[in-house]
Amino acid sequence: MEQKYILEELEINDLPEENKQQLNNRITESLIKRITVEVLERLSKEENIQFDEVVKKRDAEEVNSFLRSKIENYDNIIEKVCEELKQEIKSVLEKV
Numbered sequence: 001m002e003q004k005y006i007l008e009e010l011e012i013n014d015l016p017e018e019n020k021q022q023l024n025n026r027i028t029e030s031l032i033k034r035i036t037v038e039v040l041e042r043l044s045k046e047e048n049i050q051f052d053e054v055v056k057k058r059d060a061e062e063v064n065s066f067l068r069s070k071i072e073n074y075d076n077i078i079e080k081v082c083e084e085l086k087q088e089i090k091s092v093l094e095k096v
Contacts (some may be wrong), residue, residue: 031082034084035077039071039074042077051063
C-alpha cells in the first residue's frame with residue numbers, strides 16, 4: 001500500500017505539499033520499522049545475518065526478494081502492517 005493511497009484514504013491528501021511530504025516521511029519511517037520488526041521475528045538467526053548483508057547493499061528490490069524467499073506470506077504481512085498503521089492513524093485523527 002502506497003503512502004499516497006493512505007493519505008487519500010485518510011482524506012488528508014489535500015494538505016499543503018510540505019506537510020504531505022513530512023507525513024509521507026513519517027509514514028514511511030513507521031512502516032519500515034514495523035515491517036522490520038515483523039520480519040526479523042520470522043527469520044532464523046542465520047537468516048537474520050543474511051538479511052543484514054542484503055540490507056547493507058541498499059537495494060530495496062533485493063531486500064524484498066530475499067524476504068519473499070524466506071517468509072511465507074510476506075506480501076500479506078506487508079499489507080497487514082500497512083492496514084494496522086492506517087487504522088491507528090484514523091483513530092488518532094478521529095480524536096482530533
